[in-house]
Amino acid sequence: MKLINESSKTKIVNNVIVAMLSIYGISQKRFNLGEPTLFHQVVTEIVSPVQEGLADSKKSLSSLWENYILIVSTSKENIVLKKQISRLENDLTTMEEMRKENLRLKRLLNFSDEIANQKVLAQVVGWDSANEFKVIRLNKGSNHGIKVMSPVITDHGLVGYVYRVTENYSDVLTILDQNNRVDVVVERTRTHGIVEGVFNFKCTLKYVMRNEPVEVGDKLITAGVGGIYPKGIKVGMVTDIKRESFGMTLSIEVVPSVDFDKLEEVLVLIPAETTPVSQENKI
C-alpha cells in the first residue's frame, strides 16, 4: 500500500510551489512604493470607474439612509406626504452638499495659491480593502500629470504621498499608514522627529529626546527633509506625551490635522521636473 498516493503528491507539490512563489513575492514586496503590473493597470482602469461612481453616489446613499429608512418606520397614512418631504429633503441635502463642496473647493483653491508647485485637484474614490494598510484611491492618474512620490495635501494639512499610479487613478499612502514616515519639526520648539501611522486614525512622533520641551497642543509641520514633502505643511498636533522612566526618547501621540473620516477632495502637488500638465487639469 502506498503511503502517499498520486493526488497527495500533487497537492504537496502545488502547496510547495505556491508557498515558494509567495515567499519570493513577500521578499520582493515594498510597502512604501508600488510598481503596478500590466494586469494591475488594466483591471484598475476597469474597476475604478465603478468605485468612482459609487463614491459619487455618496450623497444619494446618505439621503437614502437618513430619509428613506426613517420614512419606512412612519405610519402608512403619511407615506405619500413623507416621500414628498423626503424628495424635497433630498434636493435640499444635495444642494447643501453642493454648497459645502463649493466651499471646500474654494478653500482648497485659495490655499493652493500659497504653494508654488503645480497642483492637480482629485477626488477620493476608495480606501484600501485591507485592515493594516491606510491607502486611498484618487480619480486622477499619470494622464493628469501625477507621478509616483507626489505629495498629497488638503487645506488642513498633509495627507500622504502617491504610492502607485495608473493612467487615470492613483493610490496614496496616507500618513496613517505605518509604512509612511514623515520628517517633521515641532513648530514652536523646532524639534525634529518622525511621524508614523499607528492605529485608530492616529500617529506617533518618534525619536524626540526626553529633554526636549515638547508640550501637548504643539503643532507639527513637515521639515522638508527627504525630498518628498515640501517644507511647512501642517501634519498634526501633539495630544499626549508619555515620559517613561526608561529610554532616551519620548512616546508622543499625534492627531493628524486632516480629518481622514471626512476626506473627499485633495490636492496632488506635482514635482517641478514633471512634464507639463494638460491645461484642463491644471489649477
Place this chain on the structure above:
Amino acid sequence: MKMRFSQLLISFAITLGLLLGLEIVTSTLLPAIGWKEYRLTFNVLIILFLAIRMDSPAVPWMILVLQIVHSIFSIEGWALGTFAGVIVMLSANYLKEILHLTTAFMTMLTVQLFQVIWYLTVTIIICLKISDFDKFGMIMGSFIPGSIMLSLISPILFWILQTIWRTPSDGGPRGVEI
C-alpha cells in the same frame, strides 16, 4: 463526491466575480457611508471557505489568483495573503476529520479560529518586513474587530459559496476530479 474540472472553472469564475463585488463594497461603499476604520476582508473569508471545504490540488493556485485580484484593491499585494492562505489550508487539512460546519455557530467558531491563524501569520511577516516587533500587538489588535464581524457573517457567505461550489451540506470537504 467529485466535481468535474469544467464545473470547477465555472464555480471559480463566479467566485472571482463575487470577490470583485465584495472588494468594491469594502473599499468604496462602506467608506462612503462612514465605515472606514475596520475593513471586512472578504478575500480572507472566501479563501477560508476554499481551504476548509475543498479538497483539491488546485486550491493553492485558486488562493493565488484570488489574492492577485485582491491586490488591485490593497497595497498588501498578493504574496502575503497567499502564504497565509496556504498555511491555513495545511492547518485545515490536519483538522479535516473534526471539522463539521453543520451549524451556523460551528461555522463562526471555525472561521474565527482560522482567521486567528491567518492574522498571526500575516502579522509575523509584516513585523519581519518592517523590522519592528513592538507593533505586533497593535497590528494583531487591529484585525480583531473586523475578524469578529467577518465570523458573524460567515454562515451567510459560506451558504452562498456552498451554492456556487455545490458542496454537500454535511460540512465535510469535497474532492475535485480533474
